Structures are given as structure tokens and as C-alpha cells.
Amino acid sequence: MNSAAAKARWIGQSVARLEDPPLVTGRGQFAGDINFPHQLFMRVVRSAHAHGRITRIDAAAARALPGVFAVWTAQDIAEVPPVDFREGSIPALDPYRQPVLATGRVRYVGDPIAAVFAEDPYVAEDAADLIVVELEELPALVDAQAAPVDFSPGHSSEAAVIRQGYGDVDAAFRTAAHIVELELAIGRHSGVPLETRGAIGRYDAARGVLELHGAAKVPHRNQELLARMLKLPPSAIHVHESHVGGGFGVRGELYPEDVLVCVAAERFHRPVKWIEDRREHLIAANHSREQTHKVRAALDANGIILAIDDRYFHDQGAYVRTHAARVVHMTAGILPGPYRVPAYRAIGHFRLTNKTPAATYRAPGRYETTFVRERLVDAIAHALKIDRVELRRRNTIGPQEMPYPRPLEALGEEIEYDSGDYAGLLAKLLAKIGWDALNEAVGRRKATGERVGVGLAMFVEKSGLGPTDGVKISIDTSGMVNVVTGGASLGQGFETVMAQVAADALGVDYRRCRVVHGQTDRIPFGIGAHASRATVMTASATHIAALNVRRKALAVAAELLQASPDALDIIAGEVVRNDGKAGPSISLGAIAQNLAPTAKARGEREPGLTAEGWFKTEHQVYPYGSHVAVVRVDAETGRVAIERYCIAYDIGRAINPALVRGQIVGGYAQGLGGALFEEFSYSEAGDPLAATFADYLLPALHEVPAPEVLLREDYTSPLNPLGIKGAGESGITAVGATIASAIDDAIGMPGAVRQLPITPQRLRRLLGGR
Amino acid sequence: MEVNPRRIAAAERALAGAAPGDQAFRAAAQAAMAAVDPMEDIINTAEFRRDLVLAVARRALERAAA
Numbered sequence: 062m063n064s065a066a067a068k069a070r071w072i073g074q075s076v077a078r079l080e081d082p083p084l085v086t087g088r089g090q091f092a093g094d095i096n097f098p099h100q101l102f103m104r105v106v107r108s109a110h111a112h113g114r115i116t117r118i119d120a121a122a123a124r125a126l127p128g129v130f131a132v133w134t135a136q137d138i139a140e141v142p143p144v145d146f147r148e149g150s151i152p153a154l155d156p157y158r159q160p161v162l163a164t165g166r167v168r169y170v171g172d173p174i175a176a177v178f179a180e181d182p183y184v185a186e187d188a189a190d191l192i193v194v195e196l197e198e199l200p201a202l203v204d205a206q207a208a209p210v211d212f213s214p215g216h217s218s219e220a221a222v223i224r225q226g227y228g229d230v231d232a233a234f235r236t237a238a239h240i241v242e243l244e245l246a247i248g249r250h251s252g253v254p255l256e257t258r259g260a261i262g263r264y265d266a267a268r269g270v271l272e273l274h275g276a277a278k279v280p281h282r283n284q285e286l287l288a289r290m291l292k293l294p295p296s297a298i299h300v301h302e303s304h305v306g307g308g309f310g311v312r313g314e315l316y317p318e319d320v321l322v323c324v325a326a327e328r329f330h331r332p333v334k335w336i337e338d339r340r341e342h343l344i345a346a347n348h349s350r351e352q353t354h355k356v357r358a359a360l361d362a363n364g365i366i367l368a369i370d371d372r373y374f375h376d377q378g379a380y381v382r383t384h385a386a387r388v389v390h391m392t393a394g395i396l397p398g399p400y401r402v403p404a405y406r407a408i409g410h411f412r413l414t415n416k417t418p419a420a421t422y423r424a425p426g427r428y429e430t431t432f433v434r435e436r437l438v439d440a441i442a443h444a445l446k447i448d449r450v451e452l453r454r455r456n457t458i459g460p461q462e463m464p465y466p467r468p469l470e471a472l473g474e475e476i477e478y479d480s481g482d483y484a485g486l487l488a489k490l491l492a493k494i495g496w497d498a499l500n501e502a503v504g505r506r507k508a509t510g511e512r513v514g515v516g517l518a519m520f521v522e523k524s525g526l527g528p529t530d531g532v533k534i535s536i537d538t539s540g541m542v543n544v545v546t547g548g549a550s551l552g553q554g555f556e557t558v559m560a561q562v563a564a565d566a567l568g569v570d571y572r573r574c575r576v577v578h579g580q581t582d583r584i585p586f587g588i589g590a591h592a593s594r595a596t597v598m599t600a601s602a603t604h605i606a607a608l609n610v611r612r613k614a615l616a617v618a619a620e621l622l623q624a625s626p627d628a629l630d631i632i633a634g635e636v637v638r639n640d641g642k643a644g645p646s647i648s649l650g651a652i653a654q655n656l657a658p659t660a661k662a663r664g665e666r667e668p669g670l671t672a673e674g675w676f677k678t679e680h681q682v683y684p685y686g687s688h689v690a691v692v693r694v695d696a697e698t699g700r701v702a703i704e705r706y707c708i709a710y711d712i713g714r715a716i717n718p719a720l721v722r723g724q725i726v727g728g729y730a731q732g733l734g735g736a737l738f739e740e741f742s743y744s745e746a747g748d749p750l751a752a753t754f755a756d757y758l759l760p761a762l763h764e765v766p767a768p769e770v771l772l773r774e775d776y777t778s779p780l781n782p783l784g785i786k787g788a789g790e791s792g793i794t795a796v797g798a799t800i801a802s803a804i805d806d807a808i809g810m811p812g813a814v815r816q817l818p819i820t821p822q823r824l825r826r827l828l829g830g831r
Numbered sequence: 832m833e834v835n836p837r838r839i840a841a842a843e844r845a846l847a848g849a850a851p852g853d854q855a856f857r858a859a860a861q862a863a864m865a866a867v868d869p870m871e872d873i874i875n876t877a878e879f880r881r882d883l884v885l886a887v888a889r890r891a892l893e894r895a896a897a
Contacts, residue, residue: 695886697882697883697885697886698883698886698887699879740874742873742874744873750872750873751873756872756873756874758874820874820875821875821879822874822875822876822879825879825882830879830882
């Protein structure tokens with residue numbers, strides 16, 4: 062570690078968020094707040110049927126309504142291709158992409174059929190109601206385990222079969238002392254942010270630039286994607302992110318609505334605004350999670366895992382969206398988690414159904430596989446009569462085995478666990494909660510008839526998706542540090558964290574840093590904020606850029622102060638002698654003045670107190686943790702009360718511990734939703750049955766008792782200069798698994814919980830109710 | 832439970848004149864359970880809701896008497 066970072070003053074401090082003042086004073090700018098003169102409002106007409114052939118669309122009455130500017134169906138935008146994958150064409154999956162407007166066929170309730178553009182949003186909505194769509198209904202497929210059908214001529218509804226694995230799995234099962242098998246299901250649910258989606262397209266004729274406002278997360282990727290789809294140079298399109306009321310994976314992908322506002326703005330030469338309503342969000346934004354796993358483990362007599370064999374069905378919904386096969390593929394790569402698994406085979410059936418298309422939701426693939434793997438480990442412990450903690454200890458990869466490569470892939474990278482002591486962290490968690498005493502106390506309560514139980518789960522997270530990130534820092538003549546990143550903010554504290562990192566390397570107050578994100582016109586490259594990557598990747602690049610600027614500043618200061626750069630330090634924005642003695646000093650602002658293009662002192666140097674920094678990595682980082690829950694089951698009502706929840710997590714290095722804890726607690730709340738409440742159910746005909754908050758149950762304050770967080774910085778990552786691992790998904794990953802484990806224990810039925818969410822009615826059924 | 836809240840006469844009759852206690856509360860809850868016509872939705876069947884009446888009506892009476 063270099064000297065500047067070693068003297069950290071801001072890194073590791075829970076400083077107040079820089080981004081809060083506008084948000085807490087009502088001056089934030091969310092998609093709904095963005096308005097341009099002469100804008101039109103768009104309303105999307107959506108399919109009311111799960112599957113059908115469009116026989117007639119009559120928009121005459123809608124077009125005649127005063128205030129309606131235009132109505133589009135697929136034929137009006139015939140030159141616009143289906144929504145592309147983020148990484149470009151994948152020939153085997155291209156036929157499953159979603160058209161921007163349905164072309165002859167609708168495939169889920171919510172599928173966009175037509176778009177109305179009007180002078181105000183109410184007229185647009187009224188006009189949309191006047192559009193008559195006639196359909197010839199087709200049978201709906203709502204079960205990903207049912208036999209595949211034709212998606213289109215020559216293309217099966219099983220879009221792909223994913224295979225990952227290594228070792229001789231069949232031999233392991235032939236020689237195993239024990240085999241444990243389970244069938245497990247994770248319910249369809251997703252990110253439901255407070256702010257629904259929004260998109261504003263604007264064509265700036267003066268500059269010849271098409272702008273998309275609203276979609277945060279991967280602005281540069283969306284810029285490239287739009288450029289490909291609309292056949293424009295990337296530099297003729299700019300994407301601008303605004304404030305965000307929750308991202309969680311669903312916001313910021315390029316959806317049909319984003320393409321529509323861009324195409325319409327360009328064609329009409331008028332800004333076009335679209336704000337999603339809540340019902341639309343629940344049927345139009347990406348769903349996630351729905352998988353069924355048939356998993357089995359081969360074990361020796363001591364419970365050592367010899368092999369895991371998993372066959373799973375991934376319910377992709379009606380189309381393959383921007384993520385392509387990411388989630389189904391990653392599922393296979395990360396299922397083994399913290400355990401040694403000498404032989405492994407995962408076969409994933411990537412199947413389309415007539416439901417809202419699925420993609421990523423916070424901890425994609427990990428929430429699902431942690432449920433599967435940890436249920437399996439609990440089942441092994443029960444079958445072999447081995448204590449569940451002891452069984453985990455026996456099978457956990459140890460710190461001496463790091464780095465631990467595994468011939469599996471996640472997000473296109475070979476998996477290699479970078480550092481950690483999984484069992485060591487579990488031991489710390491168990492010590493913190495007093496595991497033995499806790500289990501004794503719970504045992505005494507059970508003896509009096511209470512249905513109370515303890516559950517646990519371990520996990521390895523995955524974060525910091527590369528391959529690279531660049532940051533440009535320039536210090537202006539007042540000494541203000543401008544940090545221009547290709548990162549994105551989904552409300553996670555991005556600006557604060559980057560400012561803390563830049564401030565430490567530059568010797569300035571973090572409040573003297575301004576952080577730019579999500580603006581493609583400010584920096585030509587960026588991968589955005591997803592996969593818990595922002596702090597790992599963008600902060601590493603920020604650190605490198607800041608050190609480069611520091612070096613420049615010290616070189617100029619050395620010349621002006623007639624001292625060696627080694628004898629200088631920067632303290633509170635002022636270059637001073639580093640031996641503590643009084644002497645001449647110069648501010649960063651003054652150095653910037655001396656580097657102005659016209660400044661004599663600049664000499665032959667490049668103008669500006671500015672530098673870029675690039676960080677590149679071959680591997681993601683793998684933070685890890687464990688969850689423990691104590692729950693009480695009300696056998697009469699099926700209600701689950703959480704008495705205690707504790708999350709242990711090793712983040713390597715916490716730039717801002719309060720923000721890390723916030724990430725963990727927020728994730729935990731969403732994890733409880735998937736464990737106990739949230740589910741996008743469908744009727745056999747493919748009608749969405751959870752399209753309002755009366756049926757899609759989000760946990761609120763009452764259902765989310767505060768968790769305890771044991772945040773550790775035991776094992777830094779060797780893969781980046783600050784040793785950072787990501788924070789975004791650790792709180793959610795193991796919640797389904799842990800709650801299931803605790804309920805099993807509470808009702809005295811090991812292995813009973815095989816399906817999420819564990820609704821009161823499902824729990825009553827497990828207990829013999831109806 | 833049902834579309835609108837309503838008084839359950841059978842449960843009231845089971846309580847009228849009876850000493851507050853487990854026996855009366857159970858009888859009233861049983862009567863309420865028999866009398867309701869629960870809604871049904873994707874999350875909960877009518878049978879499940881009916882069973883809930885037994886538990887929550889009894890608990891409400893216990894709490895009221897406590």
C-alpha cells in the first residue's frame with residue numbers, strides 16, 4: 062500500500078453523504094422532475110393477453126382525440142430492430158429478443174403493442190384506452206418445467222441449455238456412501254423501487270445530438286446499444302442519469318420504452334417523456350429469480366461432499382432482454398459457494414414462457430443458489446446426523462487454499478476466489494450471537510411448545526465486475542477537485558465514496574471533491590454501477606487518477622517552492638513541507654493557476670492540473686459472509702416473526718462503514734420480501750395475479766426488524782490497490798436460505814421448506830393445515 | 832376476510848350471558864369461522880382464511896378480556 066493511502070483520513074470514516082443536501086431539501090431531480098419545452102407525453106398500450114396473434118389494431122378514435130400528436134404500432138418503426146443485448150449480437154439468442162412494439166404476436170400480459178404521443182399525459186392515457194386491439198388467442202405456457210413448445214418457427218421455447226462443471230460426477234455418485242437429493246423452488250419476484258421507471262428522449266437539433274434522460278446504471282452501455290440499434294454514431298447519442306429512487310438491477314437497462322422515446326424524439330423533433338405507472342412496473346419491468354432446482358449431493362461417510370449435480374429450470378418469461386443468458390449462466394457458476402466440491406455438474410434449462418421477461422435483481426443467481434446450496438447442506442446434516450455447523454466446517458474452503466480457482470464461469474470470467482476465511486468468519490458470527498447459549502435457550506422454549514428455531518447460511522458473493530474503469534480528475538483554480546467517472550449512481554453513495562478516495566490521495570477535504578457520474582458527454586467510457594462493481598472498479602481508478610494528479614501537483618510545487626518533491630506533502634489542499642517545519646507553501650488552486658495554458662510557470666508541461674487513472678483487472682473479487690436468524694412460527698396463522706437476524710460480512714476494506722451497513726440492511730429487507738412475501742403469481746392462462754400492491758406484498762417497516770451487522774475487514778482483496786470488495790448484495794444473498802433453515806428448526810421438520818416465498822398458507826400446509 | 836366488515840350475530844350469541852373465558856371465546860370463534868364467507872385470492876384460499884378466523888377471533892377476545 063502506498064504512503065498516501067496509509068495515511069487515510071477519509072477512507073474508513075462514516076462521513077456524511079455529499080449527495081444528501083438536494084435530496085433532503087426536495088431539490089432532487091428524478092426522471093419525473095425532468096421537463097423540456099414542447100415535450101410530448103407517451104403512453105404505451107399493452108397486451109391484456111398472455112399469448113396471441115394480433116389480427117387488427119384500430120387507432121382511429123385515438124388519433125382523432127384532440128391533443129393526440131401520433132399513435133405508433135410496429136409498422137411505424139419497422140426499421141428499429143428488437144432491443145439488443147448489452148454485449149451485442151448472440152446469434153443463438155437473437156431470435157428471442159423483444160421487439161420495441163409487438164410485431165404480430167404478443168407474448169405476455171404487458172407486452173407493448175402501440176405507443177400514443179400526446180400533449181399531456183392524461184390525454185395520452187385516454188387515447189390509449191380508445192385503441193382497439195383484436196387478438197386470436199394462443200395457448201399460454203406458464204410452467205418452465207413443462208415440455209418446450211415452438212417460440213417461433215425453428216426456435217424452441219428452450220432457448221439454451223447451459224452446462225458448467227468439472228470432474229467425474231457420475232463416478233462420485235457411484236461410490237458415494239450417501240446421496241442426498243432435493244427439489245427446490247424460488248418464487249418469481251424482483252426489484253420494486255419506490256420510483257418507477259422513467260425515460261425522456263430529446264433531440265437537440267442545434268448540436269445534432271439525441272439525448273436519453275432517466276435510465277441510470279449503465280449509461281455508456283446504453284449509449285452503445287442505442288447507437289447500434291438506431292444506426293447512429295455513439296457520439297451522436299448521450300445518456301444522462303438523474304437521481305434515482307432505487308435501482309436494484311431493474312432500473313437502467315434499455316427497455317422498449319427507452320427506445321421509443323428516443324426514436325420519437327428524433328423523428329418528431331420534440332422531447333418525449335414517459336413515466337411508468339405502478340401497475341406497468343409490476344408487469345413490464347424485469348422480473349427475476351424464478352427457478353426450480355433438482356439438486357443432489359454425493360457424500361462420503363463423514364459428510365465430505367464428493368460431488369454436486371444440479372439440474373435447474375430458469376423461467377425467463379416472454380423474451381430474452383439486454384442481459385441475454387447472464388443469470389441462468391451465472392447460476393451454474395456460483396452454486397458451489399464456499400465449499401470444496403471435487404466434482405460438479407450443473408445443467409440449466411433456459412426456457413421462455415408467457416410471463417414478463419426476467420433479468421437481474423440484486424444478487425442475481427446468488428439469492429437462488431444460496432437457497433439451493435444451503436438447503437442441501439442442511440439436508441445433508443440432517444440425513445447424516447452431523448451438526449450443521451460442523452458439517453459446514455468440514456467442507457469449507459480454507460484460507461490457506463486461497464486464491465482458489467474453480468473451472469467455472471460467472472459473467473464471462475473464470476471464477477477465482479481471491480481471499481478469505483469462510484469458516485473463520487462463521488465462527489466470529491457464532492461467537493457474537495452466542496450460538497450454543499442461543500440454541501440452548503431456543504431448545505428450552507421448544508420444550509414448552511413454542512415453535513421457535515435458529516437458521517444459518519453461508520455464502521460467497523461476487524463483486525467488482527471488470528474489466529476496467531477510467532477516471533479523470535482535474536483541480537480547478539479554486540482548488541476544487543473534479544472527479545469525472547464513467548460510473549453510475551443508484552443512490553448508493555457513489556459520490557461520497559469516490560470523494561473519500563480522491564480526498565485521501567490528494568490531501569484535500571472530501572467535501573472539496575465534486576464527483577460526476579452517469580454522463581456520457583463528460584467521459585467516453587464507463588461500465589456503470591451493477592454487479593457490486595462501483596466501489597471496487599471506479600474507486601480503484603479514482604485512487605490511481607488522484608495519485609497521478611498528486612504527482613503532478615508535487616512536481617510543480619517542488620519547482621515553485623524550490624524543494625524536492627519528496628520533501629513535500631499535501632495537507633488540507635495546501636502543499637507544505639512534510640517534516641512539519643514552517644516554510645513556504647502553495648495551494649492546489651494556485652498550482653492549477655500555474656498550469657493554466659497561458660501561465661509562464663507551465664513551461665513545456667501539458668496544461669491543467671489534471672490526470673487520468675485507469676484500473677484493469679482479470680478477475681472479480683469474492684467477498685463472503687454468513688447469516689443467522691431466530692424465528693418464531695405462529696402455527697395457527699402461519700405467520701413468521703423474526704426475533705433476531707445477524708449478518709456477518711467481510712468486505713476487505715470499508716471506504717464508508719455506514720454506507721456499507723446501509724447496503725447490508727437494505728438488502729436484508731429485500732431478502733425478507735423474497736423469503737416471505739413477494740411473488741409474481743400467474744394464472745394458468747398467463748394472467749398476472751400480482752399486478753398491484755394488494756397482491757404483490759412488499760415488506761414494510763413492521764415486517765423488517767433491524768438486523769445486527771458484524772462488518773469485518775479481515776481479508777482485503779489482493780486484486781486492487783485499496784483491497785476493496787463490494788458491498789451491494791451481501792445483505793440479500795442468504796436471507797431466503799437462512800429464513801428457510803430457521804423455519805425448519807422452528808417447526809421441527811428438517812428439510813420441510815422447499816419453496817420460496819414461505820407464505821402463511823404454505824407454512825400452514827407444512828404443518829398439516831389446509 | 833369478506834368484502835365489507837360486519838358483525839357476526841352467531842358469535843355474539845355465543846358470548847351473550849357467558850362468563851368470559853376460554854370456553855366462551857372458543858365457541859364464539861367457532862361460530863365466527865362457520866359464519867364467514869372468505870374471499871379467495873392467489874395468496875390465500877378461502878379455507879386458509881376461514882382457519883385464520885378461528886385463531887384471530889379467539890385472540891381478539893382474549894385480548895379484549897385481559
